[in-house]
Amino acid sequence: MKISVIGTGYVGLVTGTCLAETGNEVICVDIDKAKVEKMRNGEVPIYEPHLDVIFERNIKANRLRFTTSLEEGLDHGEIIFLALPTPEDEDGSADLSYVLNVSEEIGKKIKGYKVIVDKSTVPVGTAEKVQEIIAKNATCEFDVVSNPEFLREGFAVDDFLKPERIIVGSSSEKATDLMKKLYAPFVRSGNPIIVMDEKSAELTKYAANSFLATKITFMNEIANYCEKVGADVDLVRAGMGSDSRIGKRFLFPGIGYGGSCFPKDVKALRKAGKDRDYDFKILSSVIEINSAQKTILLPKIEEYFNNNLYGKTIAVWGLAFKPETDDIREAPSIDMMEGLLSKGAKLQVFDPEAIPNIQKRFGDKLIYAESMYAATENADALLICTEWSIFRTPDYEKLKKQLINPVVFDGRNLYNVNDMEAEGFTYVSVGRKSVNL
Ligand code: UDX
Numbered sequence: 039m040k041i042s043v044i045g046t047g048y049v050g051l052v053t054g055t056c057l058a059e060t061g062n063e064v065i066c067v068d069i070d071k072a073k074v075e076k077m078r079n080g081e082v083p084i085y086e087p088h089l090d091v092i093f094e095r096n097i098k099a100n101r102l103r104f105t106t107s108l109e110e111g112l113d114h115g116e117i118i119f120l121a122l123p124t125p126e127d128e129d130g131s132a133d134l135s136y137v138l139n140v141s142e143e144i145g146k147k148i149k150g151y152k153v154i155v156d157k158s159t160v161p162v163g164t165a166e167k168v169q170e171i172i173a174k175n176a177t178c179e180f181d182v183v184s185n186p187e188f189l190r191e192g193f194a195v196d197d198f199l200k201p202e203r204i205i206v207g208s209s210s211e212k213a214t215d216l217m218k219k220l221y222a223p224f225v226r227s228g229n230p231i232i233v234m235d236e237k238s239a240e241l242t243k244y245a246a247n248s249f250l251a252t253k254i255t256f257m258n259e260i261a262n263y264c265e266k267v268g269a270d271v272d273l274v275r276a277g278m279g280s281d282s283r284i285g286k287r288f289l290f291p292g293i294g295y296g297g298s299c300f301p302k303d304v305k306a307l308r309k310a311g312k313d314r315d316y317d318f319k320i321l322s323s324v325i326e327i328n329s330a331q332k333t334i335l336l337p338k339i340e341e342y343f344n345n346n347l348y349g350k351t352i353a354v355w356g357l358a359f360k361p362e363t364d365d366i367r368e369a370p371s372i373d374m375m376e377g378l379l380s381k382g383a384k385l386q387v388f389d390p391e392a393i394p395n396i397q398k399r400f401g402d403k404l405i406y407a408e409s410m411y412a413a414t415e416n417a418d419a420l421l422i423c424t425e426w427s428i429f430r431t432p433d434y435e436k437l438k439k440q441l442i443n444p445v446v447f448d449g450r451n452l453y454n455v456n457d458m459e460a461e462g463f464t465y466v467s468v469g470r471k472s473v474n475l
Pocket of ligand 1: 188190191192247254287288291294296297298300
């Protein structure tokens with residue numbers, strides 16, 4: 039099939055590349071000339087595991103092309119994906135200007151039947167708006183479909199190629215059939231393509247992300263309470279997660295969720311509720327709790343240093359909002375580092391992928407280390423903000439030698455508390471007992 043994807047951010051690029059992988063002819067459109075030029079030269083503009091291999095393969099096979107011309111994109115695809123940014127507005131709602139502006143152009147430019155697919159996370163009622171805007175100018179038949187993505191950064195290629203479900207919000211049989219044909223190769227395993235109305239599809243995305251953010255936040259509260267009563271959240275988690283109604287996943291406590299989706303989507307759903315006089319009390323709590331959770335280790339670090347962090351050097355491992363990505367949007371590391379810097383601490387930081395992005399934000403306020411052990415050299419303590427695999431089995435002896443005192447504040451509960459105690463570390467994590475304090 040002929041496919042166009044408008045917008046080559048994380049979602050657009052993964053969508054375009056993976057759709058080319060099953061033999062479709064894909065054109066990706068972006069207004070950023072430099073980016074398009076780079077992609078034409080085979081350069082993947084983001085870090086996403088496994089994307090480079092299929093990107094290269096499909097460019098070579100001439101199934102994946104790039105252009106800055108919206109017109110070319112609109113002429114080419116029988117299905118046109120909108121994968122445009124929907125950033126958070128000042129009031130927490132999703133800013134739809136990119137989606138709506140492109141829709142206006144689509145109305146003016148399409149010449150034959152097209153299925154326009156909303157891939158971006160958009161509030162309930164957006165498909166309807168897009169439909170109306172295109173209809174103002176369109177001189178041919180078209181359908182608008184809502185097809186939210188559920189891609190996790192770091193696993194986006196796998197999630198796209200082997201989705202647990204595909205949601206298609208459509209009220210046109212013709213468009214639904216085309217979408218089913220397009221996705222058939224991805225659901226051979228029998229996973230469902232769930233067809234519903236556009237509004238329910240739009241809400242499914244917000245509901246799923248808000249539920250997951252709530253699940254994590256609930257666990258963070260249980261972890262905080264564990265500390266009060268001397269319970270161990272690891273054990274509570276294992277006990278709870280074995281109930282299949284609860285499930286083992288997304289129960290890991292820590293210094294809060296971040297990223298480009300959860301924070302934005304939870305706020306957007308709450309705002310959308312407000313606009314309809316519906317008060318999502320649970321989401322307000324989630325936002326408030328998560329914001330506090332991001333700096334939950336800060337007072338503990340201050341207390342350890344007798345409320346005087348001035349001139350202390352803290353090593354920070356992990357800056358990305360989660361492992362396997364260079365994305366630092368809403369990363370808890372940012373709140374932690376800003377807090378520590380404001381108290382006069384010096385920070386020696388390391389992350390396997392996110393340093394360039396952090397550098398753009400913090401400039402020369404941080405000392406950027408070449409390796410995890412370069413970060414801990416002569417530091418007064420180590421703080422862990424992201425659970426990259428490389429941090430899971432450190433050389434304890436080396437670490438002890440490098441740190442001025444063997445002190446670890448762990449925002450992701452990477453180590454066994456008893457092991458750390460036996461190794462002689464002062465170890466403070468989330469929802470578990472602190473040792474050698
Ligand atoms: C999320 C959704 O999972 C995906 O379906 C959606 O389309 C986009 O948003 P992503 O933002 O890539 O994906 O990250 P995810 O792996 O879901 O993690 C989100 C945040 O929750 C991270 O900050 C992570 O550290 C945190 N998290 C996750 C926890 O704190 N505990 C957990 O148990 C799981």
